Structure formats: C-alpha cells, structure tokens
Amino acid sequence: MxxxxxxxxxxxxxxxxxxxxxxxxxxxxxxxxxxxxxxxxxxxxxxxxxxxxxxxxxxxxxxxxxxxxxxxxxxxxxxxxxxxxxxxxxxxxxxxxxxxxxxxxxxxxxxxxxxxxxxxxxxxxxxxxxxxxxxxxxxxxxxxxxxxxxxxxxxxxxxxxxxxxxxxxxxxxxxxxxxxxxxxxxxxxxxxxxxxxxxxxxxxxxxxxxxxxxxxxxxxxxxxxxxxxxxxxxxxxxxxxxxxxxxxxxxxxNVLKPGEVATTAGTSGVIYGVSDQLEYDSQSRVNSFAHVNYSQDEPRYGILACVNGTGILNSWLKHQLLLDRLSYEEMNQRAQQAPIGSAGVVVLPFGNGAERPLANAEIGAQIGGVEFNTHNTSHILRAAQEGIVFALKYSLDIMEAMGMEVNCVKAGKANMFLSPIFREAFANTTGATIELYDTDGAAGAARGAGIGSGEYANPEEAFAHLQQIDQIEPDSDKQSAYAEAYEHWLEALNQHL
Missing domain, CATH: 3.30.420.40 (ATPase, nucleotide binding domain)
Structure with missing residues (x-):
C-alpha cells in the first residue's frame, strides 16, 4: 500500500x-x-x-x-x-x-x-x-x-x-x-x-x-x-x-487536556492553557475561547494570554536599529555579553497595537535606563529579550490568579525559543520547566487533518512520534537575579499605566 x-x-x-x-x-x-x-x-x-x-x-x-x-x-x-x-x-x-x-x-x-x-x-x-x-x-x-x-x-x-x-x-x-x-x-x-x-x-x-x-x-x-x-x-x-x-x-x-500549557513567541507571544472550567478574567486581559477539542459534552477551553510585541520587536531591532548588520544568531550572541537584568536597561515591548494584558492600553514600546557611558547594543538586545519574557510573565500572573497552575510549558523550538537567553530568562522568571519539541504550526495542522480525515484514530496516534528535543529547568542560582530584574521592569511599566 x-x-x-x-x-x-x-x-x-x-x-x-x-x-x-x-x-x-x-x-x-x-x-x-x-x-x-x-x-x-x-x-x-x-x-x-x-x-x-x-x-x-x-x-x-x-x-x-x-x-x-x-x-x-x-x-x-x-x-x-x-x-x-x-x-x-x-x-x-x-x-x-x-x-x-x-x-x-x-x-x-x-x-x-x-x-x-x-x-x-x-x-x-x-x-x-x-x-x-x-x-x-x-x-x-x-x-x-x-x-x-x-x-x-x-x-x-x-x-x-x-x-x-x-x-x-x-x-x-x-x-x-x-x-x-x-x-x-x-x-x-x-x-x-x-x-x-x-x-x-x-x-x-x-x-x-x-x-x-x-x-x-x-x-x-x-x-x-x-x-x-x-x-x-x-x-x-x-x-x-x-x-x-x-x-x-x-x-x-499535543496540549489537549486540562492543566496542560503551550507557549509560542513568534510575531506575538502567547501562553495558552487548557481548562475544563468556564473561567475568565474579570477585566478580560486574558481571553478564553473554545479549544480545538471543545464539545458541549466535554468542554475544553483555551485560556490565552497574548503580548503583541514579541518577535516583531526583535525583527525591528535587527532591521531598523542594526540595519541588518547582524543575524538573529549573532544578536543572541551579542545579548549574552550583558548580565541578567541588562545592567538596568529596561525594554517595554508594547509597540504593536492595543495590548490585552494591559486592558487594551497602547503605551508604545519603550527603551529606558540607558547610560551612554555604560551601556551598548548588548544591553539593549538582552533587555529586549528579557522585556518580552517579563511581559509574558505579567500575563502569566493574571492566568495564575484565575486558578491556572503552570509548572511546565511546551513549545516548538522556533522563533524566540531559538535563543538561549530567551529560554533561560523564561524558565527562571516563570519558574516553569520548558519542554521543546520539533514541530511547528504547519506540521500541527497537517496532523490535525489526519485526525479529522480518519488517517489517525485519535490524537494519541497522531502525536505518537512527536519528539522532545530539549528541556530547560529553572536554575536556583539565577532565579533571584531574574526576580529582581522583573520587579525593576514592573516599576517601569507601572509608570506608563
């Protein structure tokens, strides 16, 4: 056959x-x-x-x-x-x-x-x-x-x-x-x-x-x-x-069951958890939708926290600030030269429309705390990646206040998750283990078609060959430094809200 x-x-x-x-x-x-x-x-x-x-x-x-x-x-x-x-x-x-x-x-x-x-x-x-x-x-x-x-x-x-x-x-x-x-x-x-x-x-x-x-x-x-x-x-x-x-x-x-969490950081950044409870944020800063396996008999809700300015910020830095002189990999290497917290430089990555976690405020992107005699591009590049992570953490705090417990998140090894700095900052700021898989949205859609057409009997069969390729655990030696940097970032954000 x-x-x-x-x-x-x-x-x-x-x-x-x-x-x-x-x-x-x-x-x-x-x-x-x-x-x-x-x-x-x-x-x-x-x-x-x-x-x-x-x-x-x-x-x-x-x-x-x-x-x-x-x-x-x-x-x-x-x-x-x-x-x-x-x-x-x-x-x-x-x-x-x-x-x-x-x-x-x-x-x-x-x-x-x-x-x-x-x-x-x-x-x-x-x-x-x-x-x-x-x-x-x-x-x-x-x-x-x-x-x-x-x-x-x-x-x-x-x-x-x-x-x-x-x-x-x-x-x-x-x-x-x-x-x-x-x-x-x-x-x-x-x-x-x-x-x-x-x-x-x-x-x-x-x-x-x-x-x-x-x-x-x-x-x-x-x-x-x-x-x-x-x-x-x-x-x-x-x-x-x-x-x-x-x-x-x-x-x-393969995030389909209540309590499972996925994340992605492409143009926008998202944390997406599955629940079987009719949950919502009272200010609608985090949004709830019918998940792909939603049914009236077995409701499954996707709880979605979205930050619009994620990969688009990194792209803007590459094309506009750096004039395409560095590749994304070289930008990541340059960012690693700066310390955790970027020596006080803060980037608020909110320059891509109304931000739902900020109750639809449009505060624009901000780069602050720059000292001309101290900082260079490495600090700005690291602060940008940390700022994206901190914005996702801000959204995650809202989700956790709704009752969602996040100990482990799954992601495809793509976009911002290709960056070691981003992965480290995400794990240590959120305290969650990151599991990285070799998949993407197009491959997921193909496997979804296999489920829908009967090529696969069920989702378990469709994802039987899904391979985990990496795992990043929080590092107790670094978490306090990230916590301090996140508090500094929050102070800067609150000045604009």
Whole structure:
C-alpha cells in the first residue's frame, strides 16, 4: 500500500508556511515558507493593521510550489489538508466570493472603543459569563466598525470570515467556519452553545452573515479541480481541520487536556492553557475561547494570554536599529555579553497595537535606563529579550490568579525559543520547566487533518512520534537575579499605566 501524506498550512501575518507530513511515521518530509522576508502590514492610519487576503493566497501557492519541487510525488499522495491561521482577523466577501476590502488583522486597534462600549452597555457580567470575554478589539467589533464607517462596503457583504475560513474557501469554494473560530471572534455564546443573538442584535449584524458551522476535525469541503491543478495536488482532497494559530500551536504540541500549557513567541507571544472550567478574567486581559477539542459534552477551553510585541520587536531591532548588520544568531550572541537584568536597561515591548494584558492600553514600546557611558547594543538586545519574557510573565500572573497552575510549558523550538537567553530568562522568571519539541504550526495542522480525515484514530496516534528535543529547568542560582530584574521592569511599566 503506498504511503499517504498530510498537508498543513500555517497562514501567519509574517509568512505562509506549508509542511508535508508522512502519516505513518509522523515525519515532516518537506517544509516551505513564503515569502523569504516578512509579509508587509499596511497601516492606513496609526493603530491600524491590514493585509489583503489575496496576499496570503499568493504565498500559499508559492509555498506549495516549493513543496512540489521538493517532492511532487508525495504532494500527489496527500490524503487531507489542515489549516492554521492568524486569529481574530476579519475577511468580508460578496456573493461572488470576491474580497470587498483588505482584512483587518489581529493587531489592528481601531475597534477598541467599539468593543469597550459594547462591554459596558451589554453588561460586563453578561459578556464574561456568556462570551467569556469583552467584545474588545475582536472580529465582531471590527465588523461593527466596518458597518459604522464603511456602510457602502457593509451593504455588499455576503459572508464574513476569519483568515482560515478564507483559505478554506479558496481551496474548496465553500464558505463555512467552526465553533472555535466563532468563539475567537467573540460571536459565540457559551451558555446557549450557539452564535450570540444578543451580541449580534446589539451590533445590528444580520445573522445571515455568519457562515454555517462545520466541525474543527472533519470534512469541511474538498479541493476544487482547478485549484488542485494549480497547486499540484489531486482533486477532491478533503480539508479536514481548521483552527486559529494559538489553539493549533497547542494541538501541535499535543496540549489537549486540562492543566496542560503551550507557549509560542513568534510575531506575538502567547501562553495558552487548557481548562475544563468556564473561567475568565474579570477585566478580560486574558481571553478564553473554545479549544480545538471543545464539545458541549466535554468542554475544553483555551485560556490565552497574548503580548503583541514579541518577535516583531526583535525583527525591528535587527532591521531598523542594526540595519541588518547582524543575524538573529549573532544578536543572541551579542545579548549574552550583558548580565541578567541588562545592567538596568529596561525594554517595554508594547509597540504593536492595543495590548490585552494591559486592558487594551497602547503605551508604545519603550527603551529606558540607558547610560551612554555604560551601556551598548548588548544591553539593549538582552533587555529586549528579557522585556518580552517579563511581559509574558505579567500575563502569566493574571492566568495564575484565575486558578491556572503552570509548572511546565511546551513549545516548538522556533522563533524566540531559538535563543538561549530567551529560554533561560523564561524558565527562571516563570519558574516553569520548558519542554521543546520539533514541530511547528504547519506540521500541527497537517496532523490535525489526519485526525479529522480518519488517517489517525485519535490524537494519541497522531502525536505518537512527536519528539522532545530539549528541556530547560529553572536554575536556583539565577532565579533571584531574574526576580529582581522583573520587579525593576514592573516599576517601569507601572509608570506608563
């Protein structure tokens, strides 16, 4: 019997990634990323962030062509496709499935006031107990912003989608979404287990704009003939899994059970824990969504703490401050020359839109405590990495106040976790053991497709070959120094709140 393969796509705001996974062995046999440099984000006004969905599709095609060059025969043997995507974005299409405006993506802040007004007028207790969140700066509030500010576009909308729904539509020609997706857009009422009539009525949004729901794991449509020909696939392959990038990152690390925790530090940084309790933060600084394995009978909630300014800060330092003179590895080596605490230099990494852990404040990124006769680039580079870790620790403190105990976190060895400084700072500041695995979002989406298509009988089978490649334990000799540095960082943060 010939080997079968699973294809996963990760639709990020920085790049599009694709992975081919051999289903029996679980091995990643080919990976591709497009473009080579970060995708651009358009900012028509301060605090806005947009990307055109056509850009995602263009680079999905290019990444798939890279896979075809690497292993065309395996691509032809793909049995199912999974999609991971940047969360909270808004895509709107007309009856001909034509995009009506660029997507308002996750780090866009234009709808903050809209969501805050809804939070107060709908009632904070009702929002938190039914939606688990403030409507905040999420997809529903972004749609309300379009309705209020671009009525001529709103009138043409046939369906609204999240970024992953758009990619599935391009592949299959069908428009649908998932419960997990609707919950991340703050459209889902967890008490009625249905789209929220009360929120939609308040925002004057016609429920017909919401796509029909399909299971997170299961057939969501089949690849159209013309698309299959363009990509080098066989026609009628099922799209069998779809999830936002953070629930999918948790899946890729086999984080599915209550008490398990995943983390990632790409463009943004996230700590994501799984719970079976209906938990929420009273200020909605940490957010709760339906996890990928959520069901009414066995509810599983993803508790998500997100810091927008993570890898994007490191990228900004590389491209703008250092003018690309150092690679990321050289930046890490330079950072190691500075001591724990960066000799008093403090970096607040909040320069990428409204920050949820700060109650949607936009304080901008800050570099402080610099002494011209004492400090150099090594101190700033280390302070940046420590600042990212401290911002995640700030979010983790909120999660722990909700009752989540974090002793061990799982992460893919990628992005900021490639840095020894970052790993050391994370373990010693949080006190948690870090387990690193050889996986990524695209590979996780591929394995999710294997679960959804029946290639795997269950998640245990899907992740039987997941390999732990490193483990970082807190170092008692360094924890007090990191604790002192974190307190210094908190003092600087509180001056801006």
């Amino acid at each position: 010939p080997a079968t393969y699973l294809l996963g796509y990760d639709i990020g705001s920085s790049s599009i990634k694709a992975s081919l996974v051999q289903s029996d062995s679980g091995k990643i046999i080919a990976s591709a990323t497009s473009p080579d440099k970060e995708l651009p984000m358009d900012a028509p006004q301060e605090g806005w962030a947009e990307q055109h969905p056509d850009l995602w599709w263009e680079h999905l095609v290019k990444a798939t062509h890279q896979l075809r060059q690497a292993n065309a025969e395996a691509l032809k043997q793909v049995a199912a496709i999974g999609i991971s995507y940047q969360m909270h974005g808004l895509v709107v299409v007309d009856k001909n499935q034509q995009v009506l405006r660029p997507s308002i993506i996750w780090c866009d802040s234009r709808a903050v006031q809209t969501g805050e007004q809804a939070f107060n007028e709908l009632g904070q207790d009702w929002c938190l107990s039914h939606l688990l969140n403030s409507p905040g700066n999420f997809t529903a509030s972004k749609l309300r912003w379009v309705q209020a500010n671009e009525p001529q576009i709103y009138e043409q909308i046939h369906k609204i989608m999240l970024p992953g729904d758009y990619i599935a539509m391009k592949l299959t020609g069908e428009i649908n979404t998932t419960v997990s997706g609707l919950s991340e857009g703050i459209f889902w009422d967890f008490k009625s287990d249905s789209p929220s009539d009360k929120l939609l009525d308040y925002y004057q949004i016609d429920q017909s704009l919401i796509p029909e729901q399909v299971p997170t794991f299961g057939e969501q449509g089949k690849v159209q003939y013309g698309v299959a020909e363009e990509l080098g696939l066989s026609a009628n392959i099922p799209v069998a899994y779809r999830a936002g990038d953070q629930p999918n990152n948790a899946l890729s690390l």
